[in-house]
Structures are given as C-alpha cells and as structure tokens.
Amino acid sequence: MRKNWLWVGLIALVLCLSVAFLTGCAKKAALKDGALVTTQEQKAAASGTSVTAAQARAQDDAAARERALREQALREKAAREAAEKAAREAADKAKQEAKAKAAAILKELQIADIYFDFDKYNLRPDAQEILKKGAPAYLKYRDYKLVVEGHCDERGTAEYNLALGEKRATEAAKYLANLGIEKERIKTISYGKEMPRDKGHDEAAWAKNRRAHFVIFPPVK
Amino acid sequence: MHDLRRPLILTLFLFLLLSAGQVYGKVYIDIGSPSFQKFPIAIADFKPFRPVADKGDLPVWFSDTLSRNLTITGYFNVLDRRAFLEDPQAGITAEGIRFEDWTVIGAEYLVKGGFHTDGRELVTEFRLFDVVRGELLVGKRYTGRPEDRNRMVMQFVNEILLSLTGEAGLFDTQVAFVRKGDAPADIYAINFDGSDLRRITNYNALTLAPRWSPDGRFLAFTSYRDGNPDIYLLDLRNNSTRKIAFYPGLNLPGSWSQDSARLLVTLSRDGNQEIYDMNVGSLLLQRLTRDFSIDVSPVRSSDEKRIAFVSNRNGSPQIYIMDADGGSVRRLTDQGNYNTSPAWSPKGNRIAYEGSVNGRFQIFTIDAEGGDPQQLTFEGGDHESPSWSPDGRYLVYSVRVGGRSRIEIMNAGGQNVRVLYQGNDVSQSPVWSPRLR
Known part of the structure; x- marks a missing residue:
C-alpha cells in the first residue's frame, strides 16, 4: 500500500x-x-x-x-x-x-513413556522393547541429547519417591547407554511423586504415573 | 516469624516464693502414659482490681483466651463456667476462695486473676490453685501495653504447663510444611496454635523437604528453582538464601546436628543415593553409606550417636539404624513392606515413622532397639511424615484423602488429635520448629 x-x-x-x-x-x-x-x-x-x-x-x-x-x-x-x-x-x-524435517526427526527420536510396577525400578519387558525401538534414532542423529525424567505415584513418602524416581530414570538411562547412546548425551532427573500425569487416586491413575518420560534436546544453533 | 523472636517486653516477678518451693522436686504426672486423664481445670472470669472506666470484655476475654490455649495443649479439660457455684464477687486469693465450691463441680485446678490499668499500662495478675489441696501453685504479675495481653496469657499458660507437667508449652514453636496450591510446591509455616499461616518460599518451582536448624536460624530445603533438585539454606534472620549442595542428581536435606553446624544430606552425586554428613560452613562432606540401593531420609538420635534412615537394600523400604560414622548398620523395622519417614524423638529413645497397613499409611512409633512397635493412627487416608515437637510430647503429620490433605497434631500416645491446617490442596512433609525465642 x-x-x-x-x-x-x-x-x-x-x-x-x-x-x-x-x-x-x-x-x-x-x-x-x-x-x-x-x-x-x-x-x-x-x-x-x-x-x-x-x-x-x-x-x-x-x-x-x-x-x-x-x-x-x-x-x-x-x-x-x-x-x-x-x-x-x-x-x-x-x-x-x-x-x-526437524519435526520428523523429533518424532523419530521421541521415545514413548515407559511404566514401572509399584515401588520397583527394574525395566519390564514392555519397557525394554520401547527403549530398543527408541535408541537407534539417537545413533542416527548424534547431535541430539535427551533427558530421562523419573516419576512415581502418589503413595509413600515424598523423599523416598524422589530416590525411587531417580532409580527409574537411571535404569532407563543405563539401558539406553548399553544400546550405544553415549552416556554424556543422557541426563536424568527425578520429580518423585510431585508431577503426576494423571491426577486420579486409583490404581489406573497410579499405573500411568509410575513412569519414565523422555525429553529430547535438539542441538543448540 | 519475627513476632515470636521479638523480646517479650514484660516485667514479671514471682510474688509468692511459696510456689517456687513447691515446684522444686515435684513428681509430675506422666502425660505421655495411655492412662493419663486430662487435668480438670476451672477458669474464673478475671476481675478489675479497681473500678476500670472501660473494662469492656476484658474479664471474659482473659478467661476465654486462657481456656482456648489450655485446650489446644490437649492436657486440660476446661470446665464449663455455667457449672460454677462460687459467688462471682469472691476474691482471688487463697483466703477468699471456698475450695469446696470448686472440688464439688469436679475441678482439681483453678485459675483466677485480675487486672487494672496504670496510666497507659495494663497490669495483670494470674494465679493457679490446686483446689484439692487448697493452695496456690503459681502466681504471676505482668505489666505491659494493653496490646501485649495475649502474650501475658501465653506466658501464664506456659507457667501452668511448667507447674503441672514440668515442661513449658509450645506457643513459641511453628510447623513448616510443603503446600501445593497454585504454584508447583512451596514451603509455608504456621504457628503452634494454628494462627498466622504464611508463605516462606516463592520460587515458582518445586520446593520440598524443609528442615529447621536447632538454633532456629536456618531452614534447609530442596528446590528445583535452577532446574535440578538442589539444597538451599534460608537464613531466617535476614531472609537471605544460599545454595549449599548442587551436585548432579538428587540433593536432599536430612536432620541437623544439635549445634546447627552439620546437616545430614542425601546425594546421588556418586551415582546412587547415599547419605553424607555435611559441614554447613565449609560444605565438606563425609560419606556414611555405601550401598547400591536407595539410602535416604537420615535423622540423628538426640545424643547424636546414631542415625536412622530409610533403605530398600533388602527389597522394600525399611528403617535402618547405623552409628554416626556409618558403621554397624542394622535393620529396625521388620513388619510390613513399606516403612519410611523416620523421626527420632528429641526426648527419649523412640522413633516415629509411617508404615503401610492394608495399602494405607499410618503413623507408628518403635523403640530404637526395635521393641514395642505401636500404631498410633487407624483412620482412613494416608498418615505421613511424622515430626516430633521439641519437648517430645506431640507429633505433627499429614493426612491425605484423595487430592486433599490436612496437617494434624496428636500427642505421643496417639490421642488428642487436632487439625493444625486444612486447605483444598495437598499439604505434606510437616516439620516442627525448635523453640523460636
């Protein structure tokens, strides 16, 4: 104009x-x-x-x-x-x-949440399958990093759950490292029971909250 | 927080030496014993000593405020004033009291008092009588501004408690706890009597695990304000905050040493959650546990020779005891598959903790040697995170039912439950302060 x-x-x-x-x-x-x-x-x-x-x-x-x-x-x-x-x-x-392309890469890199049993941090077979499927993308896109968040359900002490959440995150991180992703590219953090995904108070909600969640960090340009 | 630290500007003196002589060497009723009966006490309305122009509601205000604060302690059964037989004109000295008028209505103790104004000052007298023996136990006179009258009452409630139980009240203590409202989670504090709820932290980040230093100066806690769960130290004297542990992974505070110089902490910097003793001045660490499982929530015994903590080294979370240097680890709890949150009594040898019973968490206590476990709570909901009062006579803990929770206080035997705070949100991890003078 x-x-x-x-x-x-x-x-x-x-x-x-x-x-x-x-x-x-x-x-x-x-x-x-x-x-x-x-x-x-x-x-x-x-x-x-x-x-x-x-x-x-x-x-x-x-x-x-x-x-x-x-x-x-x-x-x-x-x-x-x-x-x-x-x-x-x-x-x-x-x-x-x-x-x-970036979205496609992120999609390729996104690992689905994995779930744990109550008061446990060993990786169930279904969780191992998810990690095995998820790892190769990180071998392909080597400048991407990831953070593994460990979470728990609302039962039990806040402090013990912070430790338990960290164990869950660490177990998942170790497994991914064994699949070839460099340790330096994987960080872990525990939120204990403080950030439930499902706000419910029954076993269905608890099962969804006992999880490890994967957050992708793209390379900084 | 600062109100209680302000020096109490009251002049007070013992005006009868008789009471001091009686308190000395007295054998107190064991208020912690399950057979303890509350002290039946009558509180007469106060009297204006001289005709006071505008006495207003003061006569009733004094008796009501005394009643309320004595009731809060859980040790008193305050008699209904409508049952009183005594002539309201009767005096407030032993000579002027017909003690049988009080024993016949079931009272064992009686509080009488009076007041007058002297210029701008309010002068009050408080007297505690043993009506069974017909004698004065404590008498106090306080002089101060009229606005100080609440503190005069608190002071005398402390005198009553000291006289009858051998230990002052807890009105100079607070409870800090974690509250999850609109913000992710912040630390709040509330007075022992449930007054003056206030926010201590405001970082718009998860802030957890408050721990008072025994000198009342510091509050240690964990916050995610910089992304990672790091330990901070809030200096309550000047409201300044310092980050004292920020290793990769978890940084969680445990209990302090009596001299407020060292803090037990849980760190995962060596790849796994381990317990360390941190010098708060130098930040130097001494590692106490070495185990591939979870070790968390360390608390010191009152003599500081032992440490109780939570470990899942045998599969489920249980409470363990070790020496202060990390040696001779032994398991304390052997019932149930989830026992956490140990709290060591500041007086004596009992440890309070939370344990899972039929999928619900309840508060227990147990001897430090593992004997005499007692369940203290039985109702629905999850009862968690017990913390002892500085006199070891009460426990504060959280009760959560669904998404709502409250903070409750009960005596060490599990009786006299009182709600300290209840909101529409989740409140957790209450911790009792030391006496804050």
Missing part, C-alpha cells in the same frame, strides 16, 4: 518538473530517471519555429512521456512484486521443509 503511494507521488513529481521545465523554455530539461526522454528531442523541441506550436508539441510529448513513465513504473512494480513473491515462497517452502 505504502509502496503504491510512493510510486504515485514519484510520478506526479516527475510530471510537474517536466512541465515546469519545458514551458519555461528550459534548455537542458533532463529528467533524472526518465530514460525515454533524450536531450536530442528536447533540443529539437526548443529550436521549433513557432513558440505556441512548440508549446503544444511539448505538451503532447509531456503527456506521452507521462503515460510511458506510468507504464514503465507499473511494469517495474509488477516485476519486482513477482520476484519478491517468488523469493518469499521459496523461503517459506525451505522453512517448512526444514520444520517438517
């Missing part, structure tokens, strides 16, 4: 200037960006026999120039816009592709 106004303003300015110069018999009315107007033509106009005829001709020329200028401006504007649009689309496409 602002660009359009700029162009209209510019054209109006050029017009005024050219009319002013020509009617005042300016000898060297050169338009700075009016590429169509040549000094030759101006000279010819200026050396015309009749002043009025020269003036009329000058007015016609001015109108023609004005038209030509406007058309030129419009053409340039359209070309510029097309170029900009193409560039923008290309950038958007690249961005989206990168995003999709």
Whole structure:
C-alpha cells in the first residue's frame, strides 16, 4: 500500500518538473530517471519555429512521456512484486521443509513413556522393547541429547519417591547407554511423586504415573 | 516469624516464693502414659482490681483466651463456667476462695486473676490453685501495653504447663510444611496454635523437604528453582538464601546436628543415593553409606550417636539404624513392606515413622532397639511424615484423602488429635520448629 503511494507521488513529481521545465523554455530539461526522454528531442523541441506550436508539441510529448513513465513504473512494480513473491515462497517452502524435517526427526527420536510396577525400578519387558525401538534414532542423529525424567505415584513418602524416581530414570538411562547412546548425551532427573500425569487416586491413575518420560534436546544453533 | 523472636517486653516477678518451693522436686504426672486423664481445670472470669472506666470484655476475654490455649495443649479439660457455684464477687486469693465450691463441680485446678490499668499500662495478675489441696501453685504479675495481653496469657499458660507437667508449652514453636496450591510446591509455616499461616518460599518451582536448624536460624530445603533438585539454606534472620549442595542428581536435606553446624544430606552425586554428613560452613562432606540401593531420609538420635534412615537394600523400604560414622548398620523395622519417614524423638529413645497397613499409611512409633512397635493412627487416608515437637510430647503429620490433605497434631500416645491446617490442596512433609525465642 505504502509502496503504491510512493510510486504515485514519484510520478506526479516527475510530471510537474517536466512541465515546469519545458514551458519555461528550459534548455537542458533532463529528467533524472526518465530514460525515454533524450536531450536530442528536447533540443529539437526548443529550436521549433513557432513558440505556441512548440508549446503544444511539448505538451503532447509531456503527456506521452507521462503515460510511458506510468507504464514503465507499473511494469517495474509488477516485476519486482513477482520476484519478491517468488523469493518469499521459496523461503517459506525451505522453512517448512526444514520444520517438517526437524519435526520428523523429533518424532523419530521421541521415545514413548515407559511404566514401572509399584515401588520397583527394574525395566519390564514392555519397557525394554520401547527403549530398543527408541535408541537407534539417537545413533542416527548424534547431535541430539535427551533427558530421562523419573516419576512415581502418589503413595509413600515424598523423599523416598524422589530416590525411587531417580532409580527409574537411571535404569532407563543405563539401558539406553548399553544400546550405544553415549552416556554424556543422557541426563536424568527425578520429580518423585510431585508431577503426576494423571491426577486420579486409583490404581489406573497410579499405573500411568509410575513412569519414565523422555525429553529430547535438539542441538543448540 | 519475627513476632515470636521479638523480646517479650514484660516485667514479671514471682510474688509468692511459696510456689517456687513447691515446684522444686515435684513428681509430675506422666502425660505421655495411655492412662493419663486430662487435668480438670476451672477458669474464673478475671476481675478489675479497681473500678476500670472501660473494662469492656476484658474479664471474659482473659478467661476465654486462657481456656482456648489450655485446650489446644490437649492436657486440660476446661470446665464449663455455667457449672460454677462460687459467688462471682469472691476474691482471688487463697483466703477468699471456698475450695469446696470448686472440688464439688469436679475441678482439681483453678485459675483466677485480675487486672487494672496504670496510666497507659495494663497490669495483670494470674494465679493457679490446686483446689484439692487448697493452695496456690503459681502466681504471676505482668505489666505491659494493653496490646501485649495475649502474650501475658501465653506466658501464664506456659507457667501452668511448667507447674503441672514440668515442661513449658509450645506457643513459641511453628510447623513448616510443603503446600501445593497454585504454584508447583512451596514451603509455608504456621504457628503452634494454628494462627498466622504464611508463605516462606516463592520460587515458582518445586520446593520440598524443609528442615529447621536447632538454633532456629536456618531452614534447609530442596528446590528445583535452577532446574535440578538442589539444597538451599534460608537464613531466617535476614531472609537471605544460599545454595549449599548442587551436585548432579538428587540433593536432599536430612536432620541437623544439635549445634546447627552439620546437616545430614542425601546425594546421588556418586551415582546412587547415599547419605553424607555435611559441614554447613565449609560444605565438606563425609560419606556414611555405601550401598547400591536407595539410602535416604537420615535423622540423628538426640545424643547424636546414631542415625536412622530409610533403605530398600533388602527389597522394600525399611528403617535402618547405623552409628554416626556409618558403621554397624542394622535393620529396625521388620513388619510390613513399606516403612519410611523416620523421626527420632528429641526426648527419649523412640522413633516415629509411617508404615503401610492394608495399602494405607499410618503413623507408628518403635523403640530404637526395635521393641514395642505401636500404631498410633487407624483412620482412613494416608498418615505421613511424622515430626516430633521439641519437648517430645506431640507429633505433627499429614493426612491425605484423595487430592486433599490436612496437617494434624496428636500427642505421643496417639490421642488428642487436632487439625493444625486444612486447605483444598495437598499439604505434606510437616516439620516442627525448635523453640523460636
């Protein structure tokens, strides 16, 4: 919008200037960006026999120039816009592709939560299966790290559960390390029973809360 | 927190030496014994000594405030004043009291008192009588501003407790606990009488496991404010906080040493949860446990020669005892498959803990040698995290039913349960402060 106004303003300015110069018999009315107007033509106009005829001709020329200028401006504007649009689309496409690629990598790296029995931190067979499926992505994308969170259900002491949650996280981390992920890339943290995923107070809720959760850390750019 | 530390500006003196002579060498009733009967006590309305222009509600205010605070202790059965037979005009000295008027309604003790104003000061007198023997036990006079009258009452309640039980009251103590409201979890504190609930920490991060230092100056706790569960020390004198343990993994505070110089801690910096003794000044550590299982929640015995802690080295969490240097580890609890949260009595040799009974947690106590286990709570809900009062006569603990919990106090025998705090949220891990003067 602002660009359009700029162009209209510019054209109006050029017009005024050219009319002013020509009617005042300016000898060297050169338009700075009016590429169509040549000094030759101006000279010819200026050396015309009749002043009025020269003036009329000058007015016609001015109108023609004005038209030509406007058309030129419009053409340039359209070309510029097309170029900009193409560039923008290309950038958007690249961005989206990168995003999709990153999302695909994250999806590939995301290990599902694994669950534990009450007051236990040994990895059940179902948990081991999940870790075995999850580990290869980390061998493929070596600049990604992960944090293993250990959680417990609401039963029992806060402190003992913090220790138990840490044991769960550590067991999962060790298993992943044995599958080839460098130890340095795996961090553990325990939240004990303080951050239940299911706020319920029955075995169904407890079973969901006795878990290890995996958080991916992409490389810092 | 600061109110109780302000020096009590009351002038007081013993105006009868008789009482001092009687307190000396007295044999107290064992208030911890299961056969203990509450002291039946009558509290007469106070008398204006001189015609006071605007005595207002003061006569009744004194007797009501005394009644309420004596009831809170759990040791008194305060008699209904409607049963009183005595002529309200009777005096407040032994000579002016017809003791049979009190014994006949079942009282064994009687509190009488009076007051007058002297310029801008309020002068009060409190007297405790043994009506069975017909004699004065304690008499006190306090002078202070009228706004100090609540503290005058507290002071005399302490005198009554000292006289009858040999130990002052707990009105200068508080309970800190973890409350999970809108914020992830913060530490709060509340007075012994349930007044003045206030927030101690506000980090917008999980903040857990408060531990008072015995000198009342510090509160140690664990907070995730920097992401990892690290141990912080809050200096209650100037409200400054210092991070004292921030090793990779868990950093959890346990109990302090009596001189407030060392803190038992649980750290997993060596790859597994182990117990260490930390010098709070130098932050140097002495490792006490070496085991591949969980070792957590260390507490010192009152003589500091032993440490009780929780370990699952034999499969399930149980309470173990070791020497202060980590030697001679032996298992203490052998019933049930989940016994945690040991708390060593500051007076005597008993350890309180929580144990699982039919899937519910209840409070127990047991001798430090493993004998005489006693279950103290029996109701529904989970009773957890017992902590002793500094006189060893009460336990504070949390009770959770579903997503709601409350903080309760009971005496060491499991009687006289009183709700200290109840909210719509989860409150856990209460810890009793030392006396904060």
